[in-house]
Amino acid sequence: MSAELLPPAPADLPSSHLYYREGGSDKVYQAWIEVQEAGYAVNFAFGRRGSALSTGTKTSSPVAYEAAVKIYEKIVGEKKAKGYTPEASGQAFAMTDKAGRISGRLPQLLNPINDSQALTYLESEDWFLEEKFDGRRLMAAVLAGQVEGSNRKGLVVSLPQEVADALVGAGDCVLDGELVGTKFWVFDVLSLGGSDLTTLPFSERAARRDSLTFTDTDSAQAVTSYRSPAEKTAAYAAIRNAGREGVVFKRASAPYKVGRPTAGGDQVKVKFYATCSAVVAKVNAQRSVALKLGDVNVGNVTVPVNFALPAVGEVVEVRYLYANRGGALYQAIYLGTRDDVDPGECGLDQIKYKAEGAEQNEEDEADSRGLSKADR
Template sequence: MNTAPGIQSTSLHFREGSSDKVYQAAIEPKDDGYIVTFAYGRRGNTLTTGTKTPHIVTLQQAQAIYGKLVASKTSKGYKPDGESATPYQQTGREGEDSGIRCQLLNPVDESELQRLLTGTSHCLQEKFDGRRLMIRKQGDTITGINRRGIVVAIPEPIRLAVSLIPYDVLIDGEAVGDTLHAFDLLELDGHDLRERRYIDRHAGLLVTIPQNQSALRWVSTSIDPNDKVESYEESRQTNREGVVFKEVDAPYNPGRPNSGGPQLKFKFVESASFVVIAINSKRSVTLGLYDGDDLISAGNVTIPPNHEIPLLGTVVEVRYLYAFLESGSIYQPVYQGKRHDIPASECATDQLKYKVEAKAA
């Protein structure tokens, strides 16, 4: 723990109705000066991070920026949190392109479930409702990388857990709060494993991750058809987000196939990423999706009081029951928040699940 004079940190919370948000701010030493960092988001989720200082400043300047930041949050209803803040490790490279790309999944139709559950070509895993996060360990340097390949800060518990691995690694997973649910091992001790079978990479993951680490866990995987069916039913009955099917013999191919592919997802709850194309009255915004080169309306969603109204062009996540094929609008939308890790170009109509119309007798 840093005990240098003047170093400060705070954790604030905002609770109202179903809202439970956290905002953390800190003054941290860097080189010959100081920076002011922040982290925010819903309690229990992996937080969005950044800095309020574009360059290194003096301690006096940092304290002024820090004080103004905390005052602005408390004026909006945030209060000091009784819980200690979970620090986020920042390397100074946040926002840089790492050059690494993750493998993205396509959705699978419900009609394909029987084949995937009862066959032996795919294994099954739970789909976690978090943020995609790859972790690279190179010597003493541990770097977080998001789904777009951008360097991001990581929670300190995850960094500490990864630091216990005695080799250089590149792990792919889903971050939920201060825990990384790891599902793939791409590099180990200087060896690139991407061309190896998924089942072999996952086996390597099991022996690489230290045991009894709450911040770093490998994802449980079912291979036998009976186990897959049981895991699928349990996930559905316990209101999990969905399941993922992975071809056991497939290599790791960055990017997303135009359709299908060796890794598929099936979500129990529908959600999609949209672009805000208009701000309406009564805390409502219009959502847009790309249909080819055209940005078309997909309906409106109300922004809850515990969320800031997003600006035009912002990418947001919205849950919904289904979409109408004729209008393209979504039914019963529920705003989930901003998505900083998804570009607007990926907000396309092919994300939507449409209402199945009853056939005429």
């Protein structure tokens, strides 16, 4: 063994904890060298932050210390080149040892409606309109200055530290909202000061929500609700024209109901573009992954350089223009991973299919804008 690179004591062997958070990704990667028999092993662990990590080794048998260091430095360097940092991507997280456990909190889920159906909701003052945000659905419970997040499955998850700090200003409460980057948009309050509010009509819950005080409005803020036909129509057009995801309509007189109704409901959503959750079937070359819905392959999507490449079997969210029956998603855009959706939920029933004869119109429109098929 080289005298220039003497191994340190076992307790001082190199190790790294790296983090990656961008878009829908929130991952951790650990690497370390440990003594193994007459040599050294380079081991690693990876997964979504707050969940159980998968483990592995880069050395199938013990190696010399110099070789272990080279392997270790190589994998750490590769992760840093992909955007992982030892500073949790510059963001501290409110971690919890309860991550992945059942919180006991489940959200109200919405059925979709289309543009033509939206007209009824726009014209009636019995319904509020709010923007639908393109983020991660989360609930947050604040109790005695401690904040606990949970996802749409009801499992406890970590929140960005700045969001947790901002929510403490609201006092003891249970909130429903959407995490977009490091900002939590609050669209409902289910409990306040220890009192259950779920049986109150939404109009009253919205008033309580709007009265909440957050310590930092850059990290937590109540959404804006519109009720008059004129306000709703203007907001609907503005949100759509801005290329935002969509809107939701909420019945003013309705209580909060956990789960999704079989049809209709007291809260419905209009999406201005189509998205679906798909399973990664294969990692291709050139930062591309193959997607499947159930057992059906639905094409590929390119993963932008500011996202970590998802692994085979992971669920990812994809925006697309339309799909042909039996064919691939058209103009697919990668949005990030989904830890709150199971692979079994990724079926063809999510898909917005292209009407017969409409595909050529899209081709003509793309041609008129000078787009080749590779650009679409």
